[in-house]
Amino acid sequence: MELNFTPAEIADIVQAHATRGNTHEIVRGIASLSTARTGDLSFLGNPKYKPEVATTAASVVLLPADYVGEPNPGQLFLLVDKPSVALVRLCTRVERLLWPTPAPGIHATAVIAPDVKIPASATIGPLCIIESGARIGERTHLQARAFVGRTAQIGDDCWLMPGVTVTAECVLKNRVRLQAGVVIGSDGFGYEFIAGRHEKVPQLGNVIIEDDVEIGANSTLDRARFSQTVIGAGTKIDNLVQIAHNVVIGQHCLICAQAGISGSTTVEDFVVVGGQAGLAGHLTVGKGAKIDGQTGVNSDLDPGSFVKGSPCLPYNLEQRINVLRKRLPDLFRRVDEIESRLEKPSAPV
Amino acid sequence: MELNFTPAEIADIVQAHATRGNTHEIVRGIASLSTARTGDLSFLGNPKYKPEVATTAASVVLLPADYVGEPNPGQLFLLVDKPSVALVRLCTRVERLLWPTPAPGIHATAVIAPDVKIPASATIGPLCIIESGARIGERTHLQARAFVGRTAQIGDDCWLMPGVTVTAECVLKNRVRLQAGVVIGSDGFGYEFIAGRHEKVPQLGNVIIEDDVEIGANSTLDRARFSQTVIGAGTKIDNLVQIAHNVVIGQHCLICAQAGISGSTTVEDFVVVGGQAGLAGHLTVGKGAKIDGQTGVNSDLDPGSFVKGSPCLPYNLEQRINVLRKRLPDLFRRVDEIESRLEKPSAPV
Amino acid sequence: MELNFTPAEIADIVQAHATRGNTHEIVRGIASLSTARTGDLSFLGNPKYKPEVATTAASVVLLPADYVGEPNPGQLFLLVDKPSVALVRLCTRVERLLWPTPAPGIHATAVIAPDVKIPASATIGPLCIIESGARIGERTHLQARAFVGRTAQIGDDCWLMPGVTVTAECVLKNRVRLQAGVVIGSDGFGYEFIAGRHEKVPQLGNVIIEDDVEIGANSTLDRARFSQTVIGAGTKIDNLVQIAHNVVIGQHCLICAQAGISGSTTVEDFVVVGGQAGLAGHLTVGKGAKIDGQTGVNSDLDPGSFVKGSPCLPYNLEQRINVLRKRLPDLFRRVDEIESRLEKPSAPV
Missing domain, CATH: 3.40.1390.10 (MurE/MurF, N-terminal domain)
Structure with a gap:
């Protein structure tokens, strides 16, 4: 512009x-x-x-x-x-x-349950849907065709871009910005294998998004089995990220594009997760840890860790091993040569 | 709650x-x-x-x-x-x-082609679109802003959450549950390189989703080039999963988040695909195989296989190699030492 | 069919x-x-x-x-x-x-800013939203619930499938086909760490999509920080692909599903990026390079390169190392044996 x-x-x-x-x-x-x-x-x-x-x-x-x-x-x-x-x-x-501040008001094509009270300062754009019992905060902006489910709560100064879905009972605090296509509160992926079939474990919890969180386009955050999936204040999540059920992310983390965090894992404050990294479930990633892109994390990480690789190792060790790995053809040749020398009894050694 | x-x-x-x-x-x-x-x-x-x-x-x-x-x-x-x-x-x-059973009926804002017959037991929520020739089953629930394309068929007791897209001619059987933002029947990724350009190979087939399948938020399933892309009964697919054209998935599989299955690959019954795993095209994955997270599969897998790594190896071998890999710095040092001993003629050996 | x-x-x-x-x-x-x-x-x-x-x-x-x-x-x-x-x-x-050519016209439920001029040859489907200042080309088809933001420009003969979002100021040239759920112009992921918090770096640029580009379902393309994110003519992008801010992709590239390209990276013409591959930021990938699936690219690639692995190596070297890697258990055993021979002073060598 x-x-x-x-x-x-x-x-x-x-x-x-x-x-x-x-x-x-x-x-x-x-x-x-x-x-x-x-x-x-x-x-x-x-x-x-x-x-x-x-x-x-x-x-x-x-x-x-x-x-x-x-x-x-x-x-x-x-x-x-x-x-x-x-x-x-x-x-x-x-x-x-x-992005000029939109004029407050409710577009004529929005579909809003009769019991929902929209503050005079809020802007509800065209073709948005707000179900019964939902709460919309002051100056909050639903740009277009956003969906806010039954009894969901959206705080003040939030911005939901086109096509965002916030399902029933989920909570956004204040100044939360959701890019287009974000899904908050899809079912967690939980099944119990009973009599030769995967029976669904209903997902009864919700998702809590704290203040000043931003979430990138088409990212998905699952509701908890029971209790909550939580994204801490100030954390920023990039596009196409998957956050599974019961994950708890601390404050001021950065989660880069296409990363995935499996169920019940806890990520403490100030953690950085690189693009396409994957975290297994039921882990704890300590405060300030850094996880490189495409890394696979299968065990708890100490605060301040810096890891790389799949499965991950400390960053410097992984880098060193990657250098040595390139020399494997040479190493095999050297060992072949050593063996051939040792096998010739008459050879001078 | x-x-x-x-x-x-x-x-x-x-x-x-x-x-x-x-x-x-x-x-x-x-x-x-x-x-x-x-x-x-x-x-x-x-x-x-x-x-x-x-x-x-x-x-x-x-x-x-x-x-x-x-x-x-x-x-x-x-x-x-x-x-x-x-x-x-x-x-x-x-x-x-x-999720109380919704009251049957058609929301006033739904856009439904005149020839489509909605059963009295079905619920068509606000801002849904149903094109000509489509079929909607008994008690099926289109929650909100779902799109059902021309002549698509949705069976009984299905639930399409907000923003789902089912394109023309695709078929959902019964009790299929699609989380928000799922796309069924996007074009397969097929091009022919002709005269210096990628010319589109039109994708003329469809997608068949069998009974009791559940698909996670924002996952995408491509229509076949011709014939069908198929998801077998009871299979559960997590969020942000990519299923390419002509893939055939068997019954009761679990496909975890962000996994991708390339074109024309067949996955037999009871297979488990871990998160962020990738399967190349034109493969067969045998019944009951397990594929660990972030694994890359480039060849057929026998029934009951358990694989890990990219490119994948049998799980136990991959785990063993990962342990040895960490010891590469030590191995290089040992070989250096052996060589230096062998190079000193006077040294006792 | x-x-x-x-x-x-x-x-x-x-x-x-x-x-x-x-x-x-x-x-x-x-x-x-x-x-x-x-x-x-x-x-x-x-x-x-x-x-x-x-x-x-x-x-x-x-x-x-x-x-x-x-x-x-x-x-x-x-x-x-x-x-x-x-x-x-x-x-x-x-x-x-x-996909018969749709009858031109504007569906009664479309929401179009009064200043927008829709050509008589265009088709605007149900529940589409077009904001003020936007331009729609001849014979262009917005199928259903597409969103075209303020002053965005859509060229001739484009096809936007259900649920596509094109945000403010972004540009599509001619014959662009966007599958369902594509997001063009989400904010780039840019933050500056100030006083213990990630402060947003506003993303003020846009996205330019050249002629004959096709983009797969639920893929996301971020707007530039300033200037443009660019997709060159004839390039085809698969599903669930992430293109970060300020990326410039040349002509006639193929970007397979779930690949991710980080900020400010330049991809020259005729490049092929395999599925789930990840490219770090600020790189240049030379003309005609091929990047295998799940590959991680951390440095510039020469024109015509063919790479594999994470971090990537030349394809043939990576394949050779993968073969040797499987033989690591044997190599460790061989080195053990050499050492044990060398440690026995009486052994013949």
């Missing part, structure tokens, strides 16, 4: 400490140092791109306070505490243009 | 053979032995939790008939054939409270 | 060069050589099935021009340049029966 900020507005938004140079350009876009053109803002987010600052065509550049170097003519340097944080501030401001 | 059963009602539901002790509590919840509180029912489902029976605060406990031990005061033991089965009976009863 | 073609119609559709034999059957179905029955058409798509031609019960068989052999009585051989291509021609013709 095209922006429209004066350099002075930018300096204010990013809370610049100092400036160098000057530009008359209006900031129309944001781009990386190497791709920026006149009228763009750029930023030094990672020290490895430092050499690109001298040659960038950006009209405004966010730089750390200790950056040494002068702007080109017609270029403005804004010195800030941390360019990546300054950039978040600017992007948050821009986001209001991309 | 809160329950409300007298101890006598519970004893009747679980078909208790005998009782020990007594309680005046109404059963309000179900919980594990260690977390149960007064008013809860608990159960000994796994012998390893036996020590917890003596100290559980549960008011009612389901125990195997041969359990030795007396209840605490105010506590009722119910002796049953198999506590896990008894629990399923109770949960099935409770499930009717969570 | 049942077909209804005379042998002469078939010969015309597949552009047969020559015929052998004759049949009076009407062609009712298409089947493989071994499963075909009277009234079916079959084909020799893969030389390994050549022996089945002599015994097939198919009434019409598509064969390469150099095929040597005579039909059975009542059987017609059609000789063509390439049977697989001839089959595509026939299937494309049949597909019009399965």
